[in-house]
Amino acid sequence: MPAASDKVFNCRMCGHCCEGSGGIVVSPTDLTRLAAHLGHAPETVVELYCYHVGDKLKIRSGDDGYCVFFKQGQGCGVHEGKPAICRAWPFFRGNIEDPASLAMAKEFCPGINLEARHADFAQAGRSYLRQKGLLAKDSSCEANALILK
Incomplete structure (x- = not known):
């Protein structure tokens, strides 16, 4: 599965x-x-x-x-x-938290399922980042796109 x-x-x-x-x-x-x-x-x-x-x-x-x-x-x-930021794409904070950001990412990246609803993408993205240990905490030296609210 x-x-x-x-x-x-x-x-x-x-x-x-x-x-x-x-x-x-x-x-x-x-x-x-x-x-x-x-x-x-x-x-x-x-x-x-x-x-x-x-x-x-x-x-x-x-x-x-x-x-x-x-x-x-x-x-x-x-x-x-x-780097982690590369490992995380397209599961960035903007795409996870903002439907408009995800819509723009869908236009840019052919790998994002055009039919994916934002809620499903966000849930999958948060889970992926947690499972892969990609969430960041220190904005002074880590990618802001990997620091979620």
Whole structure:
């Protein structure tokens, strides 16, 4: 029996969520996982792939506008080590708490079931985030989109 999250979202590996800059927050836990996956010291990962915005660490975008780890036709180059914000898509606070935000996400992401009612999406999203340990608490260093009311 498929998980509730599978009924409202099925990733198509299109990369739309990997495009744009400034959204991929790397928490301290994420940095440890990403560094281990890449086989580098955390400091090296920061130097090579990240930048700071205030106290938050974020992944750089390449010249093509995508995350530096995204490769066209191949997808995420660090899939096993990717940050929580990437693991959580499309179950972000805005999409869970606001039907209008979810409607916009449906236009953007072909993996979101167009027939999914907001209430069902929100319930599945909250459950998914809890089960996967993706809920954040510290807005100083974690993604705000993973901090739910």
